[in-house]
Amino acid sequence: MLSIDPHAIPTAKLHAYLLSSVAPRPICFASTVDAEGNVNLSPYSFFNVFGSNPTTLIFSPSRRVRDNTIKHTLENIKETMEVCINVVNHDMVWQMSLASTEYAKGVNEFVKSGFTELPSEVIKAPRVKESPVQIECKVRDIIETGQEGGAGNLVICEILRMHINEEVLDADGKIDQNKIQLVARLGADWYCKAYGDALFEIEKPVRNKGIGYDQLPEFIRFSSFLTGNQLGQLANVEAIPGDDLVAEFEQSEFAKDMVKRFAHHTDSLEYELFEAAKHFLAKHEVVNAWLCLLFFDKAKKPGT
Secondary structure, three states: OOOOOOOOOOOHHHHHHHHHHHEEEEEEEEEEEEOOOEEEEEEEEEEEEEEEOEEEEOOOOOOOOOOOOOOOHHHHHHHHHHEEEEEOHHHHHHHHHHHHHOOOOOOOHHHHHOOOOOOOOOOOEEOOOOOEEEEEEEEEEEEEEEEEEEOOEEEEEEEEEEEEHHHEEHHHHHHHHHHOOOOOOOOOOOOEOOOOOHOOOOOOOOOOEEEEEEEEOOHHHHHOOOOOOHHHHHHOOOOOOOOOHHHHHHHHHHHHHHHHHHHOOHHHHHHHHHHHHHHHOOOHHHHHHHHHHHHHHHHHOOOO
């Protein structure tokens, strides 16, 4: 295990470790204007939402590590206390990257990267027309975390208007992750897609209280067949399936075939049923996975 004292290595090296490990990060594509109305557009991946009432978005145009200077975005925000945050999807990610080029102050990155300025409704900074979600914000506060290169400047924003392209909505009016096709930032030159095969669901244990890892039967908890994630799926049920369900499963053709094939080979029966359980877990059929395991526990006992 590599152990790092953040004060004992160069900031640039630490910065690279952080970007590659605290990831993926959503991208704040920030458009701003200065006091004279000059437009700036630049992406930041130190960004997230921190509250919905009041709405709170925070991003950080950090001080440059190499020379301890600050970004034009931050200069503009200090002058106007406004910003438009535009989300980034796959269709615009290459253009967005081009906008991160450090052009001279006063150069309009909308022009350089080929994006279309769309007037905002309540702030002066324009929206990015190509972005599927555009968020007009007032800046409530700016918190400087330090004065050295790499220090953050937490820009705390409140939403004034939110604009959503209806093409990314599903039939219920909710944003469809496979339609909006967001991308996120990793370390170095890497990005990742937040749609398609990259998506998977985990039911939140909010309405129901999972039994917990510690309540798993020992033959399951200490099994060498299952991973921590798979055990977590099993532990997320509100109750272990009862004897009635196990008895019903026992009468299934699948269970009878298992017993017939491996009646005198407990190790093989264990392997086959744990593999079947893993197959059900991969399909999010947790109850069926439980029944495979409980059936094995019953079948391995003498006289059953």
